[in-house]
Amino acid sequence: xxxxxxxxxVAAAVFGAAPLVLPGWVTFLLTLAVAKSVMVLAIAxxxxxxxxxxxxxxxxxxxxxxxxMAMKWGGMRExxxxxxxxxxxxxxxxxxxxxxxxxxxxxxxxxxNMAISMVxxxxxxxxxxxxxxxxxxxxxxxxxxxxxxxRESLRLVMYYFTLVMTLPAFYAVHxxxxxxxxxxxxxxxxxxxxxxxxxxSVARVIYAAYVLSGALGGLAGILTGxxxxxxxxxxxxxxxxGEFVFVAVLGGPASIPGPLVGSIAFExxxxxxxxxxxxxxxxxxxxxxxxxxxxxxxxxxxxxxxxARQGRQWRLSWKRTG
Amino acid sequence: xxxxxxxxxxTKSFGGVLxxxxxxxxxxxxxxxxxxxxxxxxxxxxxxxxxxxxxPDRGRIIYLGRDITAHPPREVTGLGVARSFQIPQxxxxxxxxxxxxxxxxxxxxxxxxxxxxxxxxxxxxxxLILLEPFGLTEHxxxxxxxxPQGGLKLLDIALAxxxxxxxxxxxxxxSGVSSAEKFGVMDxxxxxxxxxxxxxxxxxxxxDVVTNYAGRVLAFSEGxxxxxxxxxxxLADPAVRKAVLGWA
Numbered sequence: 001x002x003x004x005x006x007x008x009x010v011a012a013a014v015f016g017a018a019p020l021v022l023p024g025w026v027t028f029l030l031t032l033a034v035a036k037s038v039m040v041l042a043i044a045x046x047x048x049x050x051x052x053x054x055x056x057x058x059x060x061x062x063x064x065x066x067x068x069m070a071m072k073w074g075g076m077r078e079x080x081x082x083x084x085x086x087x088x089x090x091x092x093x094x095x096x097x098x099x100x101x102x103x104x105x106x107x108x109x110x111x112x113n114m115a116i117s118m119v120x121x122x123x124x125x126x127x128x129x130x131x132x133x134x135x136x137x138x139x140x141x142x143x144x145x146x147x148x149x150x151r152e153s154l155r156l157v158m159y160y161f162t163l164v165m166t167l168p169a170f171y172a173v174h175x176x177x178x179x180x181x182x183x184x185x186x187x188x189x190x191x192x193x194x195x196x197x198x199x200x201s202v203a204r205v206i207y208a209a210y211v212l213s214g215a216l217g218g219l220a221g222i223l224t225g226x227x228x229x230x231x232x233x234x235x236x237x238x239x240x241x242g243e244f245v246f247v248a249v250l251g252g253p254a255s256i257p258g259p260l261v262g263s264i265a266f267e268x269x270x271x272x273x274x275x276x277x278x279x280x281x282x283x284x285x286x287x288x289x290x291x292x293x294x295x296x297x298x299x300x301x302x303x304x305x306x307x308a309r310q311g312r313q314w315r316l317s318w319k320r321t322g
Numbered sequence: 323x324x325x326x327x328x329x330x331x332x333t334k335s336f337g338g339v340l341x342x343x344x345x346x347x348x349x350x351x352x353x354x355x356x357x358x359x360x361x362x363x364x365x366x367x368x369x370x371x372x373x374x375x376x377x378p379d380r381g382r383i384i385y386l387g388r389d390i391t392a393h394p395p396r397e398v399t400g401l402g403v404a405r406s407f408q409i410p411q412x413x414x415x416x417x418x419x420x421x422x423x424x425x426x427x428x429x430x431x432x433x434x435x436x437x438x439x440x441x442x443x444x445x446x447x448x449x450l451i452l453l454e455p456f457g458l459t460e461h462x463x464x465x466x467x468x469x470p471q472g473g474l475k476l477l478d479i480a481l482a483x484x485x486x487x488x489x490x491x492x493x494x495x496x497s498g499v500s501s502a503e504k505f506g507v508m509d510x511x512x513x514x515x516x517x518x519x520x521x522x523x524x525x526x527x528x529x530d531v532v533t534n535y536a537g538r539v540l541a542f543s544e545g546x547x548x549x550x551x552x553x554x555x556x557l558a559d560p561a562v563r564k565a566v567l568g569w570a
Contacts (some may be wrong), residue, residue, distance in 0.1 A: 180427035181436040183416070187424050190413040197373070197411065198428035198485060199399035208434060 037263035038219035044211035044253035055113030061236035063218030064225035067135035079142035102207040116172020119200020124233035136232035179192030332381035341367040343545035356536030363542035404487035410478035419462040422449040425484035455510035491523040
């Protein structure tokens with residue numbers, strides 16, 4: 001279990017030190033990747049229960065637009081308060097929609113999420129006097145605990161703010177995955193009949209997971225909005241949701257670091273593909289996805305797991321011979 | 323002494339077939355009841371009705387003096403009725419121990435807790451003790467997918483017994499279990515359940531198992547109870563032998 005405990009510390013050190021040595025644009029991409037990884041985590045969480053959502057962009061948008069509107073109409077500037085507010089709004093939206101959606105499985109679950117997210121998209125588009133329509137809403141630089149970041153260090157500050165806000169999300173999901181509810185969710189995927197015959201409500205398990213994933217999706221939207229500085233209805237569009245599912249599969253939904261690794265790989269893959277293959281970048285992504293599914297069905301994180309396993313074996317044989 | 327389970331005129335048909343036909347039976351606390359019958363005699367349907375998997379067309383089911391007719395499985399389970407299945411209903415992607423830990427958390431009413439870990443020292447210790455009589459302790463850390471068919475069957479029963487029910491229904495508990503293991507497992511299981519005072523109803527095709535472990539036998543034929551009594555008497559009845567075994 002030593003490796004399991006050291007890994008989060010090593011990761012924290014690497015992510016903490018990264019912007020000090022990396023160029024500015026990489027820090028920005030990393031900020032985006034970390035922010036979106038929370039959404040990928042939300043998707044991965046549902047995948048554990050055998051549920052695929054093609055509409056989680058709506059929670060992404062719910063978080064981001066709550067912050068945008070609170071800034072635009074409420075004149076709020078404090079990032080921590082806004083984040084809290086946005087997560088609450090996304091969770092509330094999930095709690096409401098979950099009453100309906102948690103009853104469905106498989107393709108119905110996926111499509112119902114997509115359908116509702118498209119309604120959200122249309123509303124954001126059409127209510128332009130509130131939401132700014134296609135122009136969206138500009139997110140001004142927030143204060144963080146009352147302090148307005150300097151212009152020169154803004155990028156760095158937003159990176160660390162994102163990182164600090166992401167940590168509790170990952171920790172919470174880690175706790176969730178090892179908790180009775182987390183296991184109940186996996187049990188639901190395996191055998192709903194047995195879950196009910198243990199006296200546990202399948203609907204409640206799915207509902208709880210859905211609300212948690214909605215809240216995480218909201219957090220991701222908020223953090224993305226802060227770092228990009230601008231939000232548009234496209235956040236709720238179904239291709240945005242599809243991208244998150246793509247990244248979840250890319251990184252490997254079965255582990256906690258998978259979504260983070262997938263999210264980082266995806267952001268860089270996308271920007272390089274866009275740079276070097278401007279007209280065929282989507283194909284580049286498609287080919288990558290095919291390769292992952294064919295050769296690494298567990299996602300990118302399985303590379304690390306494979307190496308770690310080999311490392312352990314190597315250490316064991318070293319001990320035997322030494 | 324009050325009964326644990328009573329059915330009154332329980333009836334269920336599928337299309338034109340009467341699967342369970344006006345079955346009335348009363349079962350006392352601590353009884354171990356074997357249900358025998360040919361395929362299609364209504365044994366599994368009876369179990370499905372009692373545990374709420376199916377809704378009866380007519381009749382009532384009384385458990386500990388409470389009407390549980392047409393209550394869903396989750397509620398019936400919550401009242402202390404557990405069951406195992408003809409085809410094992412287990413969590414195939416998890417380990418043997420994790421399966422049992424989930425059952426233990428469910429029994430404690432902790433299934434929906436999202437912050438505390440599932441695997442605690444206390445729960446693990448209890449889980450390993452529960453697996454012991456089924457010979458599954460040494461496989462505790464293995465994924466369920468690696469177990470042989472008989473092991474799955476036993477795990478399914480272990481999950482039901484982990485819920486510490488007052489009434490346990492076992493649907494063909496020894497089918498798929500090797501004949502070498504069969505009696506050993508039944509010996510330990512029955513003595514544990516008896517010590518706990520659990521009332522047991524088991525559907526069984528193996529007449530030796532029925533004779534050895536049932537205190538009372540219900541012989542089903544075409545949805546009706548053909549005979550009800552001590553195993554020696556019921557299984558010697560020529561009508562039962564003809565209906566159940568196909569020869570007298």
